[in-house]
Amino acid sequence: MLAPRQAVGDRGRARLVRRAPAIALAWLAAALAGCAPKFHTIEPFRSDPVAARAIEARAREVCAEGPDGPRALPEKTFITDGCSLWMDDGWGNPCCVLHDVLYWCGGRAAERADADRELSRCVERHSSGFVGWLMWLGVRAGGHPIFPTWYRWGYGRNYLPWYGDHPAPATGASGDAACAPEAGGP
Numbered sequence: 001m002l003a004p005r006q007a008v009g010d011r012g013r014a015r016l017v018r019r020a021p022a023i024a025l026a027w028l029a030a031a032l033a034g035c036a037p038k039f040h041t042i043e044p045f046r047s048d049p050v051a052a053r054a055i056e057a058r059a060r061e062v063c064a065e066g067p068d069g070p071r072a073l074p075e076k077t078f079i080t081d082g083c084s085l086w087m088d089d090g091w092g093n094p095c096c097v098l099h100d101v102l103y104w105c106g107g108r109a110a111e112r113a114d115a116d117r118e119l120s121r122c123v124e125r126h127s128s129g130f131v132g133w134l135m136w137l138g139v140r141a142g143g144h145p146i147f148p149t150w151y152r153w154g155y156g157r158n159y160l161p162w163y164g165d166h167p168a169p170a171t172g173a174s175g176d177a178a179c180a181p182e183a184g185g186p
Helices: 004-033 049-065 092-105 109-126 129-142
Strands: none
Touching (some): 049 092, 109 129
């Protein structure tokens, strides 16, 4: 039989072992969330300011269109890192940059599913069906908006709500609020 002091230690250790996966997951999410890029990490956007401004303008244009009409732009400036947590081969960048634009903008769950399918199809055209499926699996599992990461669905917007329409604000006589320049942008 265990001594009373030893029994308490064993119960504490057992409780820690049971909680270890949740603690590890929380630590990993916090660590990944703190590593968000503040600038483009792939070429040509990293070293060419003109290309960076062009892709940022294109991202705002794509996002503002929305599937059902104009929508509000995200609060944060568009940043792309190419294929997040994946090798940035030449074939992947066009596929992944478009996917980043759609993920930056966010929207409804159906839009996320469409963006992930299009990424998979694009990768299949440029690489292989297996790689396309692997990337689809990765973005479906890791890109959920519940994760506070830089590559989650809607990463250009505030953390909540996770999914939504983000309709454009009503316009006044002064012009279209959805087309106003972003604060803090280059």
